[in-house]
Amino acid sequence: MTKRGNKKIGRNSLCPCGSGLKYKKCCMLRKNIKTDIKSYYLKRYGIIIKTNEEIEGIRKAGSLVVATHKEVKKIIKPGITTEDINALVHKFTVENGAVPAPLNYKGFPKSVCVSVNEVICHGIPGGRVICDGDIVNVDITSILNGFYADANYTYFAGEPSDETRKLVDTCKESLRRGIEKVAPGATTGDIGYAIQSYAEKKGYSVVREFVGHGVGIDFHEPPQILHFGKKGTGIPLVENMTFTIEPMINTGTKDIRILDDGWTAVTRDGSLSSQFEETIVVTKNGCESLTPFDF
Numbered sequence: 001m002t003k004r005g006n007k008k009i010g011r012n013s014l015c016p017c018g019s020g021l022k023y024k025k026c027c028m029l030r031k032n033i034k035t036d037i038k039s040y041y042l043k044r045y046g047i048i049i050k051t052n053e054e055i056e057g058i059r060k061a062g063s064l065v066v067a068t069h070k071e072v073k074k075i076i077k078p079g080i081t082t083e084d085i086n087a088l089v090h091k092f093t094v095e096n097g098a099v100p101a102p103l104n105y106k107g108f109p110k111s112v113c114v115s116v117n118e119v120i121c122h123g124i125p126g127g128r129v130i131c132d133g134d135i136v137n138v139d140i141t142s143i144l145n146g147f148y149a150d151a152n153y154t155y156f157a158g159e160p161s162d163e164t165r166k167l168v169d170t171c172k173e174s175l176r177r178g179i180e181k182v183a184p185g186a187t188t189g190d191i192g193y194a195i196q197s198y199a200e201k202k203g204y205s206v207v208r209e210f211v212g213h214g215v216g217i218d219f220h221e222p223p224q225i226l227h228f229g230k231k232g233t234g235i236p237l238v239e240n241m242t243f244t245i246e247p248m249i250n251t252g253t254k255d256i257r258i259l260d261d262g263w264t265a266v267t268r269d270g271s272l273s274s275q276f277e278e279t280i281v282v283t284k285n286g287c288e289s290l291t292p293f294d295f
Contacts, residue, residue, distance in 0.1 A: 046222040050240045058216040062149035062290035064142050076155045078132040082114040086125035101141035113139035120265040120273040132158030137275050150244050151291035152277040171249040171274035174199045178245045182287035186237050192229030195247045205254035212244040237282050246277030
């Protein structure tokens with residue numbers, strides 16, 4: 001129990017800072033760990049709070065990821081294959097002194113994930129020909145000087161239908177709304193709630209099996225960032241946490257199935273799926289995208 005003026009503040013009271021969280025999950029937590037927050041988060045959650053130098057390394061990797069996406073955008077059109085995208089990403093990444101993180105990761109055979117239409121994520125590039133009206137998600141992760149950055153984008157091939165455009169726009173906006181909630185004192189649940197509430201209000205479903213994740217020193221780190229959930233739940237966010245937010249939104253049900261290759265996840269009902277992803281760092285007063293899309 002603490003006091004604010006003459007008023008006692010209990011562990012389960014709303015925090016007086018105005019965050020909307022309970023005191024025990026906000027200022028009480030920061031008060032107790034402020035002297036060594038990095039060690040506390042590593043021990044309690046397995047989360048690596050980055051140094052400013054490490055964040056700069058992740059930012060440079062992120063700049064390369066965005067530059068690679070700009071090259072991909074130039075070739076996305078009907079008639080190319082998903083392998084054409086893989087070849088471009090691999091060549092551009094290596095030529096810029098980096099390593100494509102997906103290649104040989106737990107046996108994944110290619111340098112990038114390319115997921116078309118009903119494919120939710122982890123599509124293996126190959127001979128599939130992209131057709132007019134398709135949506136094509138390209139998920140790029142690069143390792144530059146030992147630092148990882150991760151971002152994906154859903155592209156239109158040719159002229160999309162109104163239904164397709166609405167799905168993709170909703171997915172992009174759901175990511176924006178999730179990012180908007182990131183700040184010290186917020187929680188991982190705030191991110192998921194913002195995404196789920198918006199997407200479902202628009203009539204879409206949110207995939208549960210795949211989540212955002214910590215990133216930077218390794219490909220996948222704690223914490224997991226769910227794209228659904230309740231306000232005020234989960235892990236409190238603190239400055240210099242880095243993670244991805246990457247909602248997968250379906251026109252049909254949220255249910256998925258994995259193909260026989262052990263990687264490719266598709267919608268169980270064959271409906272369309274879209275995804276967007278950025279690598280985010282929590283800053284003193286909010287957040288910054290380390291893979292900002294400007295197209």
